[in-house]
Amino acid sequence: MDKRLPKKTIRRLILGAIVTIALLLLGVALSLSFNDGRWVYNMDLSTYSFQLKDLFMLVPGALLFCYAIYFLVAIWSHAVKLMFTKEPSEDGRSYSRTISPHFGWLGFFGFLGFGGFWTYAAFDKIFPFIFFVFFGFFGFFFEGKLSHTLEDELFQENRRRAELKAYRIGFALLFVVIWLMGMGFLSRNVEWCAVFMLASMSLIYGLVLFLSNYLLYRYERME
DSSP states (O other): OOOSOOHHHHHHHHHHHHHHHHHHHHHHHHHHHHSTTTTTSOOOGGGOOOOGGGHHHHHHHHHHHHHHHHHHHHHHHHHHHHHHOOOOOTTSOOBOOOOOGGGGGGGGGGGGGGHHHHHHHHHSOOGGGGGGGGGGGGGHHHHHHTTTOBOOHHHHHHHHHHHHHHHHHHHHHHHHHHHHHHTTTTTTOHHHHHHHHHHHHHHHHHHHHHHHHHHHHHHHHTO
């Protein structure tokens, strides 16, 4: 497999960088010439009021932000593709993907989800609860131990068994969560309902990811 970025992606990144830099320099020149350098020099945003000429810098700034997002997504998606795409074997048989068990350490990011209680109390923000999904990455410990395993009929059957059992547990927990909400659990506080739902969904999703890999490892190595 070619590990380099596709030429088409490289051309887009280079062209995007040239256009973005050119527009940014043009915006700086126009702002200095016709808008007293607003958004070029430091500004007191507490007293800021929008003016049409501010678009000289706001438009290139927004374009720069979009380009940065596109650049990160292009690099990250290519890296993920290299990590998780299985290479064809020389003997023509199918093997499981090769992945390092050390990726399982990413599961510790799941503990960041508990920070949601602090951010909710301090800033009324609940997005950190999404980090509970990372608990599912502990499953990489077990998937890594099964790297480059021959995917024969027994392996595929064990994979189906593992996924089916993980999904059953996930759906059972999801039913419990929905049942609790339907019975009026935390109904007196809509915000805590949102916290409970987000945290529960994230934990269930992470659990299903973990169990899919753990159960497959158990069926392959312990039975």
